[in-house]
Amino acid sequence: MPNPFKPTAGATPPLLVGRRPILEAFQESIDDGPGAPYLLQLMTGARGVGKTVMLNELGDVATRNGWIVIHATAGPGMLDRIARRASTYRQELGSRDRGPETTSWRITTPVGELGRESQTSGSELRIWSDELADLLDVLEQHGTGVCVTVDEIHSLDLGQMQILAGDVQMLVREGRRISLIMAGLPRAVEELLAGDSRPTTFLRRAERPLLADVPVAEVADSFLQIITDADRSISDELAMECAQATGGYPFMIQLVGYHVWRQAGRGPITEEHVTAGVAAAQSRLGALVHEPALADLSAVDRTFLVMMARDDEPSRLGDIAGRMGKDSRYASVYRDRLLKAGMIRAAGHGLVDFEAPYLREYLREHAAHLVAGQDDGGQS
The missing domain is CATH 3.40.50.300 (P-loop containing nucleotide triphosphate hydrolases)
Incomplete structure (x- = not known):
């Protein structure tokens, strides 16, 4: 199959x-x-x-x-x-x-x-x-x-x-x-x-x-249906684990499903297959989505995102500006650019968060070559 x-x-x-x-x-x-x-x-x-x-x-x-x-x-x-x-x-x-x-x-x-x-x-x-x-x-x-x-x-x-x-x-x-x-x-x-x-x-x-993102419960149901229709088996618990790993992000749904299926070979899907498949999906998401999206940005845009990634939750513009060594007015220019580019979203008064799942983790792993120097260094 x-x-x-x-x-x-x-x-x-x-x-x-x-x-x-x-x-x-x-x-x-x-x-x-x-x-x-x-x-x-x-x-x-x-x-x-x-x-x-x-x-x-x-x-x-x-x-x-x-x-x-x-x-x-x-x-x-x-x-x-x-x-x-x-x-x-x-x-x-x-x-x-x-x-x-x-x-x-x-x-x-x-x-x-x-x-x-x-x-x-x-x-x-x-x-x-x-x-x-x-x-x-x-x-x-x-x-x-x-x-x-x-x-x-x-x-x-x-x-x-x-x-x-x-x-x-x-x-x-x-x-x-x-x-x-x-x-x-x-x-x-x-x-x-x-x-x-x-x-x-x-x-x-x-x-x-x-x-918008798809509710995780609907994603879990879809994993069960697709895998069952293809004459494979997966437990309700593992289907939910797969769904939670996607965050409801449609492209990630396909990535997780593809790699979990691939890990399982011809047998039933196990916890080991899910763990390995999710890890592979996260890696491919970085290569297929995050890397090309970041390549389209200026060096200062990327620096803004790296400074955001230091937070485990939505970031305050003032905190990002401080980490960049700039004032809030300067940082707001790049916030607006990144909102327009679909990289971040507003998350409340003065707060921004990442739009795509696992972008925070990707930025942390690749921060060293993504951060601009102290001069503007990027595109205007």
């Missing part, structure tokens, strides 16, 4: 734990038709909580209802990629080809140009939403629509955000069967939507599911 656990970023787990209400709400909105609330969603959550998995799952719900799903990741050329996919789907559905004069397009905005230039017979510049609208026209005949998912929305520049939001808003106002589901880090998304422009106001009205 293959290992049922999937500790790979974005891979669909064998059992989706604690997320069923979001999927059910989306199905209800598809049934209710254009303008239903959960057709427009902006999911947020820390790294590793399963945002990409949820985008895939919601896309599967749409597909089962006969909708076309276009998955995209925020970044340069995103609207171009969505337009190309929409055009390809329209052609596959047998819609009339508009000819070579409309095979490429250009968007001119205050922040620059997106895409490539092409003109219609009336010398009108085509934009990405025209391709989407054409596909929607074809699907309307069948009573279905288009679901666009955008991952890492916090990486989208303001210009593309305004175009995306403005054009989808127009399609919604026209009563089109269109769904836009986005995902990103909480603090970064808040800052992205902080402007006063009308398109971002439209996005602020989106449903805002927050993907």
